[in-house]
Amino acid sequence: METKTIDVLKAELARDGEVAIGFNRAKQFLRNPVGFLGLRRTGHPAPQVIVNGFGLWAAVDGFPEGGVPWARILEVHITKVNVSSYIDVSIRTPDTPDRRRTLRMPHMLEVDPETLAKWIVMELMVRGNPI
Numbered sequence: 001m002e003t004k005t006i007d008v009l010k011a012e013l014a015r016d017g018e019v020a021i022g023f024n025r026a027k028q029f030l031r032n033p034v035g036f037l038g039l040r041r042t043g044h045p046a047p048q049v050i051v052n053g054f055g056l057w058a059a060v061d062g063f064p065e066g067g068v069p070w071a072r073i074l075e076v077h078i079t080k081v082n083v084s085s086y087i088d089v090s091i092r093t094p095d096t097p098d099r100r101r102t103l104r105m106p107h108m109l110e111v112d113p114e115t116l117a118k119w120i121v122m123e124l125m126v127r128g129n130p131i
Helices: 006-016 025-029 034-037 114-125
Strands: 018-020 049-051 055-058 073-081 082-092 096-104
Touching: 006 114, 025 073, 034 049, 034 096, 073 096, 073 114, 082 114
Parallel strands: none
Antiparallel strands: 018 049, 049 055, 073 082, 082 096
């Protein structure tokens, strides 16, 4: 599997208009150990995070169904818990514009969390409100 660097992510976004990020193989095994035995599911696994010109979407409870526009993303940061790194995204919701809500993105993705967080911040500075 190709290592996804910031340059690779930028190029994919420019070329395809969006970047869909799924779980890495270890996470897929943890979710479906039967696949390890050679009994694989058909089809491509659903993306867990999508970044596009509109904004950001993640497959987690509480994340707005249509995604979050760049202008509503307030902050992106890394949270370390033991040996795992998580990306937390603070957003402003339309129904409560004066309050922030922080959502934790899925982890164990095919992109390193530090790389993904840096790239999202770089895109946010260009497309949304600079942090």
